[in-house]
Amino acid sequence: MSEKIGVYVCHCGTNIAGTVDVKGVAEWAAEHLKHRGVVIGREYKFMCSSLGQELVEKDIKELGLTRVIVAACSPHLHEKTFRTACERAGLNPYLCEMVSIREQVSWVHADKAAATEKSKAVISGGVERVLHNEPLEPIRVPIHADTLVVGGGIAGIQAALEIADAGYHVCLVEREPSIGGHMAQFDKTFPTLDCSACILTPKMVDVGNHPNITLLTWSEVVKVDGFVGNFKATIRKKARYVNTDTCTGCGICWEKCPKKVVDNVYEAGLGNRKAIYTPFAQAVPRYPVIDVENCTYFKNGKCKACQIFCPTEPNSINFDQKDEMLEVQAGNIILATGYDLFDATRIPQYGYGKLPNVFTSLEFERMCNAAGPTEGKIVLRDKTTTPKSVVIVHCVGSRDENYNKYCSGICCMQSLKFAHLVMERTGAEVYNCYIDIRTPFKDYEEFYKRVLEEGGHFIRGKVAEVTDAARLPEEEGKLIVQVEDTLIGKQRRIPVDMVILSAGIEPRHDAKEVGKLFGIACGASGWYTEKHPKLDPVATMTEGIYIAGCVQGPKDIPVSVAQGAAAAARVLGKIQQGVISLEPIKASINETQCSGCRICNGLCPFNAIAFIEDDKVSSINPALCQGCGTCVAACPAGAISGTGFSDAQIIAQIDGLLLRNLEPVEA
Amino acid sequence: MTEQFEPTIIGFTCNWCSYRAADLAGTSRMKYAPNVRLIRMMCSGRLDPTFVLRALSGGADGVMITGCHPGECHYIEQNYKALRRFLLLRRVLTGLGIEPERVKLVWASAAEGARFASETTAFVEEIRKLGPLNWGKPVAALENLQEEVSKLEEVPA
Numbered sequence: 001m002s003e004k005i006g007v008y009v010c011h012c013g014t015n016i017a018g019t020v021d022v023k024g025v026a027e028w029a030a031e032h033l034k035h036r037g038v039v040i041g042r043e044y045k046f047m048c049s050s051l052g053q054e055l056v057e058k059d060i061k062e063l064g065l066t067r068v069i070v071a072a073c074s075p076h077l078h079e080k081t082f083r084t085a086c087e088r089a090g091l092n093p094y095l096c097e098m099v100s101i102r103e104q105v106s107w108v109h110a111d112k113a114a115a116t117e118k119s120k121a122v123i124s125g126g127v128e129r130v131l132h133n134e135p136l137e138p139i140r141v142p143i144h145a146d147t148l149v150v151g152g153g154i155a156g157i158q159a160a161l162e163i164a165d166a167g168y169h170v171c172l173v174e175r176e177p178s179i180g181g182h183m184a185q186f187d188k189t190f191p192t193l194d195c196s197a198c199i200l201t202p203k204m205v206d207v208g209n210h211p212n213i214t215l216l217t218w219s220e221v222v223k224v225d226g227f228v229g230n231f232k233a234t235i236r237k238k239a240r241y242v243n244t245d246t247c248t249g250c251g252i253c254w255e256k257c258p259k260k261v262v263d264n265v266y267e268a269g270l271g272n273r274k275a276i277y278t279p280f281a282q283a284v285p286r287y288p289v290i291d292v293e294n295c296t297y298f299k300n301g302k303c304k305a306c307q308i309f310c311p312t313e314p315n316s317i318n319f320d321q322k323d324e325m326l327e328v329q330a331g332n333i334i335l336a337t338g339y340d341l342f343d344a345t346r347i348p349q350y351g352y353g354k355l356p357n358v359f360t361s362l363e364f365e366r367m368c369n370a371a372g373p374t375e376g377k378i379v380l381r382d383k384t385t386t387p388k389s390v391v392i393v394h395c396v397g398s399r400d401e402n403y404n405k406y407c408s409g410i411c412c413m414q415s416l417k418f419a420h421l422v423m424e425r426t427g428a429e430v431y432n433c434y435i436d437i438r439t440p441f442k443d444y445e446e447f448y449k450r451v452l453e454e455g456g457h458f459i460r461g462k463v464a465e466v467t468d469a470a471r472l473p474e475e476e477g478k479l480i481v482q483v484e485d486t487l488i489g490k491q492r493r494i495p496v497d498m499v500i501l502s503a504g505i506e507p508r509h510d511a512k513e514v515g516k517l518f519g520i521a522c523g524a525s526g527w528y529t530e531k532h533p534k535l536d537p538v539a540t541m542t543e544g545i546y547i548a549g550c551v552q553g554p555k556d557i558p559v560s561v562a563q564g565a566a567a568a569a570r571v572l573g574k575i576q577q578g579v580i581s582l583e584p585i586k587a588s589i590n591e592t593q594c595s596g597c598r599i600c601n602g603l604c605p606f607n608a609i610a611f612i613e614d615d616k617v618s619s620i621n622p623a624l625c626q627g628c629g630t631c632v633a634a635c636p637a638g639a640i641s642g643t644g645f646s647d648a649q650i651i652a653q654i655d656g657l658l659l660r661n662l663e664p665v666e667a
Numbered sequence: 668m669t670e671q672f673e674p675t676i677i678g679f680t681c682n683w684c685s686y687r688a689a690d691l692a693g694t695s696r697m698k699y700a701p702n703v704r705l706i707r708m709m710c711s712g713r714l715d716p717t718f719v720l721r722a723l724s725g726g727a728d729g730v731m732i733t734g735c736h737p738g739e740c741h742y743i744e745q746n747y748k749a750l751r752r753f754l755l756l757r758r759v760l761t762g763l764g765i766e767p768e769r770v771k772l773v774w775a776s777a778a779e780g781a782r783f784a785s786e787t788t789a790f791v792e793e794i795r796k797l798g799p800l801n802w803g804k805p806v807a808a809l810e811n812l813q814e815e816v817s818k819l820e821e822v823p824a
Contacts, residue, residue: 074690074693075707076686076687076690100690100693100705102693103689103690103692103693103694104689104690104693104705105701107692107693107694107696108692108693108696108697108698108699108701108784109698109699109701110698111701114701115701117701118701118704121704122704125704125706515743516743519743520743521739521740521741521742521743521744522738523738523739524736524738524739529739529741533777541683541741541742585709603712603745603748605742605743605744605745606742606743626742627709628709628710628712628713628741628742628745629708629709629710629712629713630710630712630713630742630745630748632713632715633712633713633714633715633716633752634748642709642713644709645708645709645713647715650706650708650713650715650718651718651721653706654677654706654718654721654722654725654727655721655725657677657704657706658675658677658722658725658726658727659726660725660726
């Protein structure tokens with residue numbers, strides 16, 4: 001045995017030593033694993049302290065150790081610490097392995113003898129494994145300085161501006177005709193009651209005018225190739241049928257367009273737009289698009305009113321425009337594609353879609369907006385009657401086993417905002433039917449207090465039904481809300497004029513497909529999975545792809561802005577490094593052993609494996625490979641090996657854990 | 668008084684969820700049976716079924732395969748591949764005359780330390796009931812098979 005292994009067992013104060021005979025384990029390793037190459041077994045109070053690390057470094061230099069095993073806490077905590085220490089002493093860091101005898105032994109087992117025996121087995125497994133470790137070098141990848149931001153809501157806008165202001169180029173892609181996202185639809189923002197448009201539109205204008213931002217609206221990413229540092233995105237720029245070089249956005253075309261269309265996107269179905277339109281007055285860019293499905297010319301070949309009245313020279317309307325395919329290079333990508341509102345028709349007992357005066361939260365937002373379809377007047381569906389009483393139903397589609405189990409986070413504050421606006425503008429009686437009131441952030445609880453003081457009624461109970469079937473004379477012609485007031489333990493029927501459903505938020509309907517496009521995963525609820533829920537919330541498992549805003553989970557505007565800025569900071573960090581190092585845990589194919597069966601090709605979720613037609617073998621792109629090892633396990637020829645987790649390492653570890661190294665097997 | 672049978676169990680864990688669940692069980696000081704010894708892999712998709720056979724032939728009485736919940740894989744969908752291999756493996760074990768219950772699949776997210784602990788203890792009890800795999804010592808035939816296979820894998824010059 002030519003390798004020289006050092007085994008270091010940590011006391012971690014009494015955290016390990018309280019349950020494991022640390023001294024005994026270290027001595028056992030030195031004695032019983034001597035024939036496997038262990039030349040020294042040491043124990044120390046705190047291995048991770050600088051003195052502990054020096055112990056390892058000194059042995060590497062003086063005893064000529066070629067492998068190191070540290071038996072201590074979880075490798076997720078200190079693997080880097082000890083690998084760096086080895087590197088300082090001149091040993092390749094990947095020749096050091098940690099085995100966990102704290103999280104997985106001393107903290108979970110009470111019996112000292114059993115814990116000590118398990119520690120020995122775990123160390124034995126580590127020793128066998130490390131014998132098969134190979135020296136590795138991190139993979140170096142240059143970073144392209146451009147960034148692709150997908151989604152032009154507030155999170156994407158913030159991210160794009162941060163990066164562009166720092167002096168780097170950003171391509172911002174938005175699938176609607178204008179950036180702004182959901183925030184552009186709102187009237188007021190909680191808890192300050194700032195006008196949403198007043199704080200958003202300056203940022204939208206900044207994006208439109210920024211020399212470092214290429215804005216592609218009415219566009220969608222259809223393909224992503226490449227890897228961190230060097231992505232190549234294919235973007236479909238849908239035909240606007242408007243020449244943006246000459247269009248001034250004067251608005252005459254949509255004024256003259258004879259075709260009215262119900263606007264289901266921006267106005268939430270409450271208002272109309274024309275067949276040629278910009279979604280709202282402050283749209284960025286200001287150029288309209290033609291909605292082909294509803295345009296009279298595209299349907300019948302006649303009309304052309306927009307073209308006839310267009311005052312620009314040359315004419316800006318071009319009915320022959322075609323979709324364009326653009327290719328964009330980027331070193332990093334930020335996904336900020338937002339959320340969908342929960343579809344309230346899925347809960348039939350709440351009557352949305354059947355009972356006219358049941359509104360969704362987004363419809364109500366549009367109604368409150370001075371630029372909206374009712375010019376800010378809170379009225380019933382007839383657009384004239386002011387309600388005298390309103391019920392706001394919380395948690396519609398959220399915290400509900402039948403729909404979404406999670407809390408949408410924003411609806412409590414949104415409902416409180418609605419309550420305030422209804423009372424302020426109509427003087428109506430307002431009832432909030434809630435499960436719990438959740439107001440955890442700055443000045444939110446104070447806003448709740450304010451609504452209470454203004455006279456809002458609060459009923460703790462989940463609404464069972466909204467109906468127009470009256471039982472009593474005073475219920476005639478009203479909406480009756482059936483709810484159990486759980487604080488007084490009584491069923492109540494509340495007759496009101498208007499019901500607002502505070503609908504929750506959901507992942508985009510196509511989040512899964514979009515995730516696949518970019519090679520990132522969704523969690524059980526459909527939100528994109530972050531690299532670490534606490535310590536790395538905007539990075540994903542795919543290097544170079546970041547997430548910001550509601551794609552990661554429900555959140556309100558301030559948090560979305562913070563995440564947009566955070567993702568930008570991460571990207572700027574990468575750009576500044578110029579070249580980044582990737583963990584060398586990768587799979588690779590031995591071409592002489594590959595039979596070209598292509599079983600592995602379809603297994604890779606990151607499209608890292610390609611078949612080389614000329615050589616009739618498969619090949620792995622190391623920059624795309626994330627190191628999961630599925631192909632290694634699947635290769636029938638054993639031609640794929642995975643660095644860091646090779647067959648030899650894992651099989652040796654199994655044997656070591658079973659202590660088979662102590663008594664060699666006789667055939 | 669007969670001594671209680673203490674099974675030896677090898678557990679395969681995924682770096683992102685079940686290994687972290689095991690860590691969380693530790694930081695939360697949840698107690699579970701000490702019979703399980705864990706191996707960390709990057710993903711349950713890395714699990715080559717021969718690892719399980721190796722463990723069972725080498726003296727383990729049971730094998731626990733753990734991974735992320737379906738739909739939560741950090742590599743998008745590789746745990747589904749682990750699931751497929753697990754189902755196939757159970758059939759192979761049955762064919763070999765080994766109780767398929769000796770191999771168990773557990774989904775545990777990084778937040779489910781309690782689940783990891785309780786599933787581990789439950790599995791140890793199940794294996795205790797099944798008794799030792801009773802091969803006395805490691806199976807030489809399988810050992811040779813491994814060598815034969817590696818000989819075959821050598822590509823002639």
